Amino acid sequence: MWPRRNLQDLLGIEHPIIQAPMSGITTPELVSAVCNAGALGSLGCGLLPSELVREQVAAIRTATDRPFNLNFFAHPRPSVDNKAAAEARQRVQRYYDELGLGTAPEATEPFPIFDSSRLGLVLELRPRVVSFHFGLPGADALNALKRAGCLILSSATTVAEARWLEAAGVDAIIAQGAEAGGHRGTFTDDAGAGTVGTMVLVPRVVDAVRVPVIAAGGIFDGRGIEAAFKLGASGVQIGTAFLGCPESNVPPPYREALRAATDLSTHVTRMYTGRPARVLRNRFSSEMAAGDALVLDFPLQASLTMPLGRSADGDIRPDFLPMWAGQGASAGNNLPAGEFVRRLVNEAQEKHS
Structure with missing residues (x-):
C-alpha cells in the first residue's frame, strides 16, 4: 500500500x-x-x-x-533585558490604550x-x-x-x-x-x-x-x-x-478567517511570541511588521501580546489574535x-x- x-x-x-x-x-x-x-x-x-x-x-x-x-x-530560558522590555511594552501600549486594557504588563514567561x-x-x-x-x-x-x-x-x-x-x-x-x-x-x-x-x-x-x-x-x-x-x-x-x-x-x-484565506493570506512574524511563526495576516501582524526584529526573547514577547487577542471573559479580537496557519x-x-x-x-x- x-x-x-x-x-x-x-x-x-x-x-x-x-x-x-x-x-x-x-x-x-x-x-x-x-x-x-x-x-x-x-x-x-x-x-x-x-x-x-x-x-x-x-x-x-x-x-x-x-x-x-x-x-x-x-x-532555553529567556534572558530579560530591562531596556528592551520597556521598549517592547511601549510599542504595544497604543493597542492597550485603544482596547481600554490599561498599562501593558511587565514581560514574564507565559510558557x-x-x-x-x-x-x-x-x-x-x-x-x-x-x-x-x-x-x-x-x-x-x-x-x-x-x-x-x-x-x-x-x-x-x-x-x-x-x-x-x-x-x-x-x-x-x-x-x-x-x-x-x-x-x-x-x-x-x-x-x-x-x-x-x-x-x-x-x-x-x-x-x-x-x-x-x-x-x-x-x-x-x-x-x-x-x-x-x-x-x-x-x-x-x-x-x-x-x-x-x-x-x-x-x-x-479564526475559522471564518481560514475560510476566507487565499494563497497570499499568510506571512511570517516574530511579533506575537519572539520566534518566527507563520500566521494569517491581520491588523496587528501587518501594522507591527516594521518592528519585527525589535522583539523580546521567546516566549517573553507573548506575555505582552496575548492579552490583546482575547478579552478577560474570553471574547476573541481577530484583529489581534495570532491565527497560526500555513500556506495551504x-x-x-x-x-x-x-x-x-x-x-x-x-x-x-x-x-x-
Missing part, C-alpha cells in the same frame, strides 16, 4: 500521517479521532500547565488505546520550560511518542525518556539541524519547510534556517540522515503525501488542514478528523495504485 513502512513500524500506527501538535488548538477529541483512524494524533503541551496535560491525556486514553504523541517546547518537573510529568504519563520543537532537552532527559520506552521526534529546518538531531539520538526527524504554519522549529543561529521550502528541504534531509524523515509544510491532501514519498520521506505531518475539523479548538472568528490555508477542510484522515489515505493510495 505505502512505498515505505518504516515510520508505521516504528510508531505502531497504520498510516504514515501525523497530526501536528498545535498547542492550544489540539484537543483530546481531535487527537483520539486521528489515532482511531490509524494515524498519529498529537497533543500540543507547550502552553498547557501540567495538571491540564494529565487531564487531557486521561481523556485521550479513555477514547483510544492507540499510540499518541505529546509535544513540548525545548526552548513552561521543559525542566525536571515537565520531564517527571512525561515519565509519569509514558506516551508512546514525545516530540519537541526548538531543538531538544538535555541528554539526561532524553536518556530518561528512552529508558521509559518513549520514541523521540523533533523538527529540523536545515540539513545541519537534522544531522544534529540524529547525532543526539532522535528516532525520526520532522523536516519542516518554510510553508508550515505556526512556529518554525528552528533552533540554530543559521541565517537561512526556516527559509527553505519543503520540496528542497525534504530530499536533502533524507540524503543526510539514516532515521525516518517526516515531511511537514504545505501538505494538505493526497497529492502532497504522494510528493513527500517521492522525495524520500517516510511520512508526513499535517497541521493547518486539521484546523477546520470540528474537534479542533479554533474559535469562530486556502485549501480548506471542515471534515471530522477521522473522516479527514480516511480521505487523505484514500487520496494518497489512489496515487500509489
Whole structure:
C-alpha cells in the first residue's frame, strides 16, 4: 500500500500521517479521532500547565488505546533585558490604550520550560511518542525518556539541524519547510534556517540522515503525501488542514478567517511570541511588521501580546489574535478528523495504485 513502512513500524500506527501538535488548538477529541483512524494524533503541551496535560491525556486514553504523541517546547530560558522590555511594552501600549486594557504588563514567561518537573510529568504519563520543537532537552532527559520506552521526534529546518538531531539520538526527524504554519522549529543561529521550502528541504534531509524523515509544510491532501514519498520521506505531518475539523479548538472568528484565506493570506512574524511563526495576516501582524526584529526573547514577547487577542471573559479580537496557519490555508477542510484522515489515505493510495 505505502512505498515505505518504516515510520508505521516504528510508531505502531497504520498510516504514515501525523497530526501536528498545535498547542492550544489540539484537543483530546481531535487527537483520539486521528489515532482511531490509524494515524498519529498529537497533543500540543507547550502552553498547557501540567495538571491540564494529565487531564487531557486521561481523556485521550479513555477514547483510544492507540499510540499518541505529546509535544513540548525545548526552548532555553529567556534572558530579560530591562531596556528592551520597556521598549517592547511601549510599542504595544497604543493597542492597550485603544482596547481600554490599561498599562501593558511587565514581560514574564507565559510558557513552561521543559525542566525536571515537565520531564517527571512525561515519565509519569509514558506516551508512546514525545516530540519537541526548538531543538531538544538535555541528554539526561532524553536518556530518561528512552529508558521509559518513549520514541523521540523533533523538527529540523536545515540539513545541519537534522544531522544534529540524529547525532543526539532522535528516532525520526520532522523536516519542516518554510510553508508550515505556526512556529518554525528552528533552533540554530543559521541565517537561512526556516527559509527553505519543503520540496528542497525534504530530499536533502533524507540524503543526510539514516532515521525516518517526516515531511511537514504545505501538505494538505493526497497529492502532497504522494510528493513527500517521492522525495524520500517516510511520512508526513499535517497541521493547518486539521484546523477546520470540528474537534479542533479554533474559535469562530479564526475559522471564518481560514475560510476566507487565499494563497497570499499568510506571512511570517516574530511579533506575537519572539520566534518566527507563520500566521494569517491581520491588523496587528501587518501594522507591527516594521518592528519585527525589535522583539523580546521567546516566549517573553507573548506575555505582552496575548492579552490583546482575547478579552478577560474570553471574547476573541481577530484583529489581534495570532491565527497560526500555513500556506495551504486556502485549501480548506471542515471534515471530522477521522473522516479527514480516511480521505487523505484514500487520496494518497489512489496515487500509489
